[in-house]
Amino acid sequence: MIAVMNQKGGVGKTTTTLNLAHALAMSGNAVTVIDMDPQSHLTASFGAELQDQEGIDSVLLGDNNLDGVKIPVRENIDLIPAGSRLGELEQIAVGGAKRGWLLHDALEKEHDKDYVFIDCPPSSGMLTMNALLAAKEMIIPVSGDYLALHGLSRLLNILKHVEDRLKHVTKKWLVVTRFHSRRKLAQEVHNKLLNYFPGQVLATSIRENVSLAESPSYGKTIFEYKNSCNGAQDYRDLADDFLKGRTFK
Amino acid sequence: MIAVMNQKGGVGKTTTTLNLAHALAMSGNAVTVIDMDPQSHLTASFGAELQDQEGIDSVLLGDNNLDGVKIPVRENIDLIPAGSRLGELEQIAVGGAKRGWLLHDALEKEHDKDYVFIDCPPSSGMLTMNALLAAKEMIIPVSGDYLALHGLSRLLNILKHVEDRLKHVTKKWLVVTRFHSRRKLAQEVHNKLLNYFPGQVLATSIRENVSLAESPSYGKTIFEYKNSCNGAQDYRDLADDFLKGRTFK
Ligand SMILES: Nc1ncnc2c1ncn2[C@@H]1O[C@H](COP(=O)(O)OP(=O)(O)OP(=O)(O)O)[C@@H](O)[C@H]1O
Ligand SMILES: Nc1ncnc2c1ncn2[C@@H]1O[C@H](COP(=O)(O)OP(=O)(O)OP(=O)(O)O)[C@@H](O)[C@H]1O
Numbered sequence: 001m002i003a004v005m006n007q008k009g010g011v012g013k014t015t016t017t018l019n020l021a022h023a024l025a026m027s028g029n030a031v032t033v034i035d036m037d038p039q040s041h042l043t044a045s046f047g048a049e050l051q052d053q054e055g056i057d058s059v060l061l062g063d064n065n066l067d068g069v070k071i072p073v074r075e076n077i078d079l080i081p082a083g084s085r086l087g088e089l090e091q092i093a094v095g096g097a098k099r100g101w102l103l104h105d106a107l108e109k110e111h112d113k114d115y116v117f118i119d120c121p122p123s124s125g126m127l128t129m130n131a132l133l134a135a136k137e138m139i140i141p142v143s144g145d146y147l148a149l150h151g152l153s154r155l156l157n158i159l160k161h162v163e164d165r166l167k168h169v170t171k172k173w174l175v176v177t178r179f180h181s182r183r184k185l186a187q188e189v190h191n192k193l194l195n196y197f198p199g200q201v202l203a204t205s206i207r208e209n210v211s212l213a214e215s216p217s218y219g220k221t222i223f224e225y226k227n228s229c230n231g232a233q234d235y236r237d238l239a240d241d242f243l244k245g246r247t248f249k
Numbered sequence: 250m251i252a253v254m255n256q257k258g259g260v261g262k263t264t265t266t267l268n269l270a271h272a273l274a275m276s277g278n279a280v281t282v283i284d285m286d287p288q289s290h291l292t293a294s295f296g297a298e299l300q301d302q303e304g305i306d307s308v309l310l311g312d313n314n315l316d317g318v319k320i321p322v323r324e325n326i327d328l329i330p331a332g333s334r335l336g337e338l339e340q341i342a343v344g345g346a347k348r349g350w351l352l353h354d355a356l357e358k359e360h361d362k363d364y365v366f367i368d369c370p371p372s373s374g375m376l377t378m379n380a381l382l383a384a385k386e387m388i389i390p391v392s393g394d395y396l397a398l399h400g401l402s403r404l405l406n407i408l409k410h411v412e413d414r415l416k417h418v419t420k421k422w423l424v425v426t427r428f429h430s431r432r433k434l435a436q437e438v439h440n441k442l443l444n445y446f447p448g449q450v451l452a453t454s455i456r457e458n459v460s461l462a463e464s465p466s467y468g469k470t471i472f473e474y475k476n477s478c479n480g481a482q483d484y485r486d487l488a489d490d491f492l493k494g495r496t497f498k
């Protein structure tokens with residue numbers, strides 16, 4: 001159960017969920033992906049978005065169960081779309097602290113999968129909280145720029161605070177994304193991460209590659225769109241690192 | 250009163266607020282900028298972030314007024330930082346519909362400024378709602394990639410819905426940001442915007458320029474960091490387009 005999380009916007013959460021899930025599925029793993037972003041970008045990236053769609057929103061609102069909203073989008077990949085009412089859930093304030101466990105409870109019967117990935121929205125509100133409490137592991141994409149670092153320290157404080165209070169611990173992996181190899185800034189961000197998080201930064205950095213930005217417009221993953229490009233290579237390598245827990249130094 | 254808004258993450262809201270505000274200030278305009286993002290990136294980009302800071306959070310919570318939290322960060326620029334409690338406001342659900350007007354009411358006495366810019370977070374929750382209802386104009390940065398377009402249509406639906414219901418209308422400007430001039434995808438996004446929003450796309454596209462990503466790490470605007478680079482040129486030109494209401498075609 002893996003949450004792909006970072007409250008900083010545009011760091012590659014959706015791009016990573018899309019392509020990491022597909023890489024693992026192509027290696028024979030049974031994968032479920034959950035779109036926890038009311039903006040439904042992951043669902044659209046798979047080419048699966050529909051008007052007035054039912055998805056994880058209905059499950060969290062109690063109107064349906066997981067199997068009732070699952071869509072088999074690719075071989076070995078089931079998608080649970082965001083659904084058109086997910087935005088309401090970020091607003092609803094009834095139910096108090098129990099509401100943070102809705103996804104955790106809904107997923108308790110999701111046993112027959114090798115991996116469940118949850119793509120989180122760029123906020124630290126109720127939807128992200130649900131992903132955090134449902135997850136055993138976390139992948140934190142960090143883009144190679146200063147504001148991403150600025151957001152990271154705040155994110156880790158929030159996570160520590162929640163995990164201490166609720167006695168819920170997750171294993172955390174960092175992934176450097178949107179990495180411009182020739183930029184000094186990208187190298188500096190990369191080095192800072194290695195210094196502050198030894199043993200936690202997955203050993204493949206995802207390079208900036210326009211094909212990764214193009215593939216969602218065709219409703220395709222990078223492997224379907226351009227299997228030989230750098231973006232496909234990097235996500236294949238990242239999947240392998242993730243399977244083996246291989247990190248820098 | 251201008252909200253810089255887009256619920257898609259990482260499209261350049263903060264970078265645009267920082268540099269557009271400074272360009273206008275350097276031309277002699279009196280500018281106030283408000284950091285409406287609990288992540289406080291704008292405040293940090295000006296080099297003004299402090300531990301346990303009071304800011305717009307205190308004003309919206311009723312503990313202080315605007316003048317009590319204003320920081321003169323540059324000549325002609327007053328900053329109202331996010332403040333360390335702003336995240337709580339996205340969560341609080343007391344007060345119902347009235348809560349959307351808190352910022353509007355707080356700003357009613359902010360008369361002696363030429364421009365007030367509000368940097369919004371990547372969500373369409375209560376903080377963005379407050380910015381929308383306080384604003385007379387809106388700048389919507391759109392990065393040159395597909396998921397930014399995907400987010401734009403949803404944003405415009407939300408805005409229409411809110412504005413129809415609350416009889417509140419704003420003038421909307423679009424700005425193409427993170428524009429990779431040699432990428433086909435960027436050109437396609439640009440052309441789509443011109444087709445769907447004639448007369449609304451400001452006539453300067455902000456090109457991808459690493460200096461724009463580097464300047465916040467020094468707490469500097471692009472003009473202080475590297476006044477002769479493309480990023481500085483583009484934001485100078487954008488400020489001029491904005492002053493004159495100059496759009497493509
Ligand atoms: N390595 C890359 N190379 C090129 N473009 C990329 C790369 N990674 C992501 N992108 C593009 O950058 C934009 C932001 O990425 P993405 O939407 O995956 O980030 P996110 O963290 O999910 O954003 P949000 O916070 O809005 O959910 C998208 O248009 C995406 O296609
Ligand atoms: N034109 C550009 N060229 C290079 N880098 C840029 C450009 N515009 C923005 N960036 C960088 O891209 C990242 C995202 O930009 P920014 O934080 O301004 O977007 P945002 O919409 O405010 O994000 P969020 O949704 O998290 O508030 C930042 O690290 C910023 O420095």
Ligand SMILES: [Mg+2]
Nearest residue numbers: 013014037041
């Ligand atoms: Mg996303």
Ligand SMILES: [Mg+2]
Nearest residue numbers: 262263286290
């Ligand atoms: Mg921002």
